[in-house]
Amino acid sequence: MVTPSLTRVDLPSTSNIGNMIGSDISLPEQGRLLDFTTRLPIVPFDDAGFTNADLSLYSCSVDDPIDIAINQTFEDKSRCQYILRQFTIRNNFQYKVFYSTKKKFTVACMEDKCEWRVHASRMNGAGIFKIKTYKEKHTCGMSWMKSDHRQASSKLASELVVNRIKQRMGLRPKDIIVAMQDKYNIVISYNKAWRAKEIAIDRTMRFERCFVALGQCVRSFQTSLRRVLAVDGTHLKGKYKGILFVATALDGDNHIFPVAFSIGESENSNNWNWFLTYLNDSLGNLPGLVIISDRHKSLIKEVPQVFQASIHGYCAYHIYRNLVDTFKDKSLEIYYWQAVKTCRRADFDKFMHHIELANPLVHAWLREIGYEKWASSHFPGKRFNLVTTNIIECINALFKEARKYPVTMLIETVRLKIQEMFCKRRESASSFVGPLTPWAEKQIKDLIPKARDVCCHAISRDEYYIVGDYNDTVKPMSFHVHVVSLK
Known part of the structure; x- marks a missing residue:
């Protein structure tokens, strides 16, 4: 038994998906082969934690000027909030959110009697936020300050080490605690540092997408199957969200036949184009190819664009x-x-x-x-x-539990399910008698009683003149006449 080969894969160079997908890629005749045995290197931090050289990896310098003023503008609300957090931390006071919506927000000093206040709102026709009101004078004392600053959130701490995460793995929460103390003179909790690490890893090392097509599946579709592909996407469950994109056909016995699948972050035009492009590259130019899908706006746009020579039908x-x-x-x-x-x-x-x-x-x-x-x-x-694309629903049922798994486990489970499916079908096919599958034989047997009620007159080798009625009950003197082409 030949082991199926993975014909195509595309992964970010520093993908953090359990460190199980490798970067050792070779190029056999049929697509690309992915070596699952190669692991990405892990470089742990030493016991000393951060060094002076690591300060260059911070996302912003300690000496970066941070200030706010009336009529100051920001690219969006998030950027405005980030600058406010930096400003309050560096000036040793905290604020509370007085009012906040998508279009505007107001913050005030933690001390109720203090006059310090900032109000910002979105400018008309744009996402830009502008500070409309700013009372910069403080009338409070410092007796309420704590070592763990209110605005020193996990997200802010993650900004501090995001560039470090990009270059080295193995960052520990206590390294983030030390970094926050060195830069801001603030001591954050271990839990907050842990969440900051998770946020930074998710931003910089997040799995993006991959495409998998088993070599035997591709070759079988190219040479032996009806050239009709159903494509659809289904949501992944559990902690690991995303979309499982699937391209499926039917084999000679009318059973589902997975051709390729992909995993992406969401169902949008960019991911559909990416999946269909790799699918097209794997299948090559197939005359008469038909793609069946639902009427998702991304598919309506991308299928004709990628499969220019194919015919696109709707479910x-x-x-x-x-x-x-x-x-x-x-x-x-x-x-x-x-x-x-x-x-x-x-x-x-x-x-x-x-x-x-x-x-x-x-x-x-x-x-x-x-x-x-x-x-x-x-x-x-x-x-x-x-x-219809109902055959995709069968695939969804087959991979129901696997959709809850992490990416590497999901890929291996899908491959194993396909392997088991083909093994059972190979054993079943060994008992077939004659050139047709059981399903095809049944289709012909069901048509024989109806065929007795029609007369065929040859026009040429490929065309016939048919006289008769295809209804189950033939009405006397009620006939349909038409030409059937076998081309």
């Missing part, structure tokens, strides 16, 4: 759910699905006429989406009756 189930949510009308379900599945234009027009009579707004809404995107009779390519 009929998602369209139906949107129809019900928009018009609150389930009475048209039968006519809708008949319009989706029929292959004859005459029948499609009949079903759409029923919809128009019942609800003209629904008819206009479906027409605006584009019949060629969801109706089999108008679809310009071969989608082999795959009108």
